[in-house]
Amino acid sequence: MSTKIKFTKDDEADSMDSSKYQGMIGSLLYLTASRPDIMFSVCLCARFQENPKTTHLEAVKRIFRYIKGTTHLGLWYPKETERETIVYVDSDHAGDYVVRKSTSGVCTFMGCCLTSRFAKKQTALAISTTEAEYVSAGKACQQALWMKKALIDYDIRLDDVLIMCDNKGAIDLSKNPVQDSRTKHIEICHHFLCDNIQKGNISIEKVAFEDNIADIFIKPLKRELFNYLRLGLGMDSDPPSSQ
CATH class of the missing domain: 1.10.8 (Helicase, Ruva Protein; domain 3)
Incomplete structure (x- = not known):
């Protein structure tokens, strides 16, 4: 689009x-x-x-x-894949031109395989990009914890799940949620992100915006970036083993 x-x-x-x-x-x-x-x-x-x-x-x-x-494109799930689980998260601040709410985008990978993804409009208005990204990171934390519990049924136990975010302010806030005039309005329910980081259940790191695969779920992109992120989803015309 x-x-x-x-x-x-x-x-x-x-x-x-x-x-x-x-x-x-x-x-x-x-x-x-x-x-x-x-x-x-x-x-x-x-x-x-x-x-x-x-x-x-x-x-x-x-x-x-x-x-x-593009009927030749499809998602590929090779038999042999790594167990490392990574969650990409991003938000489109005030991207809805009707109600001006932000949209959260989250996608989860096990190895090179896309296992889950969603894009959902945030329930409250975010007054800054950092707030929108922080709320989205909280959603990603929920997804990461669910993935950890689900994998236990398959006798796979992860030490922690890595969350990749492209907003430094949200990352800093998740590691040190200072309650000042700029952040105290954020609902307490989102601060469990910091709690789970401190407990070692998850970790969060910065990713370059052009490598954040979650972007493809929340905003229109230029053709070159769209094609690049589409490949990052694992969508290709040939299985990975034949490349």
């Missing part, structure tokens, strides 16, 4: 049949299970199912054209 597109409910374009639009969105949402690269675009278009406009329909058609041109 183009980085210049900014959808709003007050679009001056003509309205269209909502049932047709909802059917197209439903089909695309089903497809996101095996095509995580379209998740952001599909979820963005899905926000306007109540009163879709022709501009929204054009964006949906563009997604279908993209899928038609």
Whole structure:
């Protein structure tokens, strides 16, 4: 999706049949299970199912054209893979142009294999990028702890799970949640991130923004960066063993 597109409910374009639009969105949402690269675009278009406009329909058609041109791509899960688990997290501060809320994006890898991912709008307005990133890191912590517990059933025990974040302010806050006028408004429930870091359940490190794979789930990207992160998801036309 183009980085210049900014959808709003007050679009001056003509309205269209909502049932047709909802059917197209439903089909695309089903497809996101095996095509995580379209998740952001599909979820963005899905926000306007109540009163879709022709501009929204054009964006949906563009997604279908993209899928038609990339049917050779798929997620690969090789038999032999490392057990190291890494969680990538990012947020799009005030990226929703309707309610100005931020979106959290989280994806988990075991070795080179994508095991889980989600993008969810934050419930409260974040007044800074650091706050939005910190709240997202809290969501990533929940995902990391769930992964640790789930792997115990397979007799795999991880010492800690690494969370990769591209915001230095959020990383510093997670390691030392100073309660000053800039941070005391953040809900206490998000500070369990710091608690789990101190307990050694997780660790958090900085990743360059262009290497943060979670970006692909929360914002429109330029073609070169999109293709690079899509490859990072493990989507390719050939299995890793044949490359």
